[in-house]
Amino acid sequence: MDQHRQQIHNRITVIFRDIFEDETLELYDGMTAADIEEWDSLTHITIVVTCEKEFGIKLNAAEIGKLKTVGEFINTVAERTA
Amino acid sequence: MSVPTDTGETCKGLIANGKHQEALALLRKSADPAADFPTQNGYLRTLKKINLANANLQPLRIALVPFYCSLDHFSETLRLWATLEGFELTIFLAEFDTAEQMLFDPTSDLYAFKPDVIWLFNSWRDVLPREKFPDCTNHAQARVVYARLKNLWEAISTHCSAYIFQNNADLPPDRVFGNHAPQISWSRTSILNQFNQILTENCGPGMTIFDLDYISSLFGKRQWSNEPYWYHSKFPFSHDAFGMVSFHAARLLCGLKGKSAKCLVLDLDNTLWGGVIGDDGMEGIRLGYGTDGEAHLDLQRYVLALKQRGIILAVCSKNEESLAKQPFAEHPDMLLNLDDIALFIANWNNKADNIRHIAKTLNISLSSLVFLDDNPAERALVSRELPMVTVPDLPEDPALYVRALDKGRYFELTAYTDEDSCRNDMYKGNACRAQLQASSTDTETFLKSLDMHSKASYLDNFSLPRIAQLINKGNQFHLTTTRYTETELLQKVEHGAICRCYTLTDSFGDNGLISGVILQPNGDTLEIDTWVMSCRVLCRGMEQFIHNDLIEIAKQRSVSALIGLYLPTPKNKMVADLYPCLGYSIVEETEIKRIFQLDIHQAKSLDNHISPRP
Numbered sequence: 001m002d003q004h005r006q007q008i009h010n011r012i013t014v015i016f017r018d019i020f021e022d023e024t025l026e027l028y029d030g031m032t033a034a035d036i037e038e039w040d041s042l043t044h045i046t047i048v049v050t051c052e053k054e055f056g057i058k059l060n061a062a063e064i065g066k067l068k069t070v071g072e073f074i075n076t077v078a079e080r081t082a
Numbered sequence: 083m084s085v086p087t088d089t090g091e092t093c094k095g096l097i098a099n100g101k102h103q104e105a106l107a108l109l110r111k112s113a114d115p116a117a118d119f120p121t122q123n124g125y126l127r128t129l130k131k132i133n134l135a136n137a138n139l140q141p142l143r144i145a146l147v148p149f150y151c152s153l154d155h156f157s158e159t160l161r162l163w164a165t166l167e168g169f170e171l172t173i174f175l176a177e178f179d180t181a182e183q184m185l186f187d188p189t190s191d192l193y194a195f196k197p198d199v200i201w202l203f204n205s206w207r208d209v210l211p212r213e214k215f216p217d218c219t220n221h222a223q224a225r226v227v228y229a230r231l232k233n234l235w236e237a238i239s240t241h242c243s244a245y246i247f248q249n250n251a252d253l254p255p256d257r258v259f260g261n262h263a264p265q266i267s268w269s270r271t272s273i274l275n276q277f278n279q280i281l282t283e284n285c286g287p288g289m290t291i292f293d294l295d296y297i298s299s300l301f302g303k304r305q306w307s308n309e310p311y312w313y314h315s316k317f318p319f320s321h322d323a324f325g326m327v328s329f330h331a332a333r334l335l336c337g338l339k340g341k342s343a344k345c346l347v348l349d350l351d352n353t354l355w356g357g358v359i360g361d362d363g364m365e366g367i368r369l370g371y372g373t374d375g376e377a378h379l380d381l382q383r384y385v386l387a388l389k390q391r392g393i394i395l396a397v398c399s400k401n402e403e404s405l406a407k408q409p410f411a412e413h414p415d416m417l418l419n420l421d422d423i424a425l426f427i428a429n430w431n432n433k434a435d436n437i438r439h440i441a442k443t444l445n446i447s448l449s450s451l452v453f454l455d456d457n458p459a460e461r462a463l464v465s466r467e468l469p470m471v472t473v474p475d476l477p478e479d480p481a482l483y484v485r486a487l488d489k490g491r492y493f494e495l496t497a498y499t500d501e502d503s504c505r506n507d508m509y510k511g512n513a514c515r516a517q518l519q520a521s522s523t524d525t526e527t528f529l530k531s532l533d534m535h536s537k538a539s540y541l542d543n544f545s546l547p548r549i550a551q552l553i554n555k556g557n558q559f560h561l562t563t564t565r566y567t568e569t570e571l572l573q574k575v576e577h578g579a580i581c582r583c584y585t586l587t588d589s590f591g592d593n594g595l596i597s598g599v600i601l602q603p604n605g606d607t608l609e610i611d612t613w614v615m616s617c618r619v620l621c622r623g624m625e626q627f628i629h630n631d632l633i634e635i636a637k638q639r640s641v642s643a644l645i646g647l648y649l650p651t652p653k654n655k656m657v658a659d660l661y662p663c664l665g666y667s668i669v670e671e672t673e674i675k676r677i678f679q680l681d682i683h684q685a686k687s688l689d690n691h692i693s694p695r696p
Contacts, residue, residue, distance in 0.1 A: 015120075018123075018124070018127070019123070021127065041315075042154050042155065045155065045311070045315065045317075045321075046119075046123065046155065049119050049120065049311075049321050050119070050120040050123070053118055053119070053120050054120070058310070059310065060310060061309065061310035061311075061313040061314050064310060064311070064314040064315075065314055065315075
């Protein structure tokens with residue numbers, strides 16, 4: 001994984017660990033809501049809002065619901081912060 | 083307000099050492115209502131780790147009724163701020179856009195939840211036609227929407243006695259007519275302003291308008307509008323504003339439940355004026371002219387306005403008393419008089435001791451004090467010694483003092499009576515009476531010299547807010563510690579209860595309404611359901627005056643007996659013997675209640691030095 005993406009991965013890992021209150025959480029690209037019990041539509045919004053804040057980006061209305069996997073989050077952030 | 087980045091860590095440390103109260107106090111002091119959503123979530127995570135069992139939180143049940151919007155995350159932020167302000171909140175979150183179903187049906191889950199407060203959470207989009215921009219055919223739109231809300235208010239007051247928070251409309255920033263919008267009577271701007279105006283004009287007892295528009299302006303309307311989240315899942319405003327809305331609501335709940343601050347304790351040097359009176363003298367202190375002189379004057383202006391609306395003012399200064407008083411008496415630019423200050427303490431003692439003395443003399447709790455002092459060392463000392471006193475952080479620049487005092491929302495209120503505006507004078511009168519009492523040689527002489535008068539009357543719309551205030555805030559002279567909302571009081575009277583209100587004036591001033599009694603007819607007797615009295619007027623003869631009035635009422639209604647009820651609590655021991663002292667006989671005694679009876683034929687009226695006022 002290139003360095004830019006790796007950094008994003010690390011920062012998103014911290015965000016997920018805070019939101020889900022699990023210091024041992026490890027993220028991988030294919031991870032989805034199905035893999036974390038508390039990841040429902042509400043926490044999804046929390047994840048999106050927190051990522052927007054963390055990386056200084058704003059998602060389109062259409063994108064908010066479309067990001068399904070951790071990999072897609074990282075890709076979107078990478079594109080917007082390149 | 084800056085948020086220490088290690089507050090979470092410090093709290094964790096305190097919690098690990100079992101210091102939950104300190105952790106909560108630290109979180110309360112450092113949490114910033116304006117902080118963004120991820121930070122609010124951080125506060126929530128910290129709060130979850132704190133054991134609140136000993137926090138003395140007041141339980142409160144609130145029903146949130148979203149109109150066409152989603153309040154899902156908002157309810158958790160509301161819970162955070164309500165907890166920080168001393169409430170244990172139980173929240174009922176109604177489903178999206180189900181206001182009529184929830185509120186018209188007396189068997190709905192919302193009513194089964196038994197809310198203390200119902201928050202009608204509409205926003206601007208609920209006031210305008212949804213499918214188009216308004217045109218000249220929509221000029222009655224505001225009235226139409228108001229009619230919808232009025233039906234909901236009536237349904238609520240028919241089916242329960244909850245207090246209502248009613249949102250006004252948060253005007254959106256986009257304007258088809260641009261600057262000219264307010265001058266078109268049917269523009270979105272005008273319709274929403276009309277709507278907000280109609281709400282204000284029609285706000286009745288038992289409800290308050292929650293000024294969502296003000297908060298949206300404070301936050302910044304463009305940031306507030308977060309369109310992507312509206313389109314995605316109908317969040318009515320930006321997540322980053324949840325903290326601010328929740329904080330304002332929590333402070334309003336404090337106002338509703340009598341937990342707002344009552345008294346502002348003021349330092350003098352470099353707070354009410356620039357410079358130090360002891361060093362700089364009258365000519366040297368900066369007040370009224372020059373940059374910081376004007377700023378201090380504006381603070382005095384704000385403080386005077388607080389006093390005029392009913393906040394008690396006290397001074398706590400490290401100074402010679404005569405020097406400290408000099409600017410009040412002699413400085414031409416001084417706005418505050420000595421008359422405006424209910425209690426003036428200037429000495430070289432520790433400020434925490436002085437503040438304790440202030441609370442004791444004014445007979446109010448420490449938690450109802452706000453202490454304003456430019457000196458961080460004094461602030462830290464008082465905060466440490468008296469954690470229940472609110473001590474706002476003042477920035478270095480006096481230009482920002484008013485802002486620092488105002489943004490804390492310490493004195494939030496939901497109802498305002500004429501009596502509130504006289505409160506400072508009343509407390510000042512008390513301080514004078516205390517001095518007179520100390521100097522009188524016997525009680526009888528003292529009481530006669532007060533030249534007291536009382537007016538007894540039945541409950542009406544003017545006395546309603548004040549009687550509700552007495553009933554809900556009273557703890558010591560409160561025989562049964564009943565708690566009734568204004569709506570409940572009106573309902574009781576409608577169903578046959580008698581509510582008597584008593585005022586008291588004396589040579590020092592008007593104490594206003596100081597006691598309320600609720601009588602419940604029961605067959606051949608009148609039961610005293612509630613007898614509450616302000617502690618400011620104890621042992622002056624009001625007890626006897628009211629006793630005589632109740633006998634008169636009983637005779638007018640030809641009842642044979644008055645039944646007195648005493649429910650002991652840790653706080654009302656002072657009235658345990660009230661009924662026996664007035665001549666009642668004990669009828670029944672259990673651990674939780676005592677019932678007394680006074681036979682009207684044998685009842686004696688008792689002497690006192692209070693003359694009735696017709």
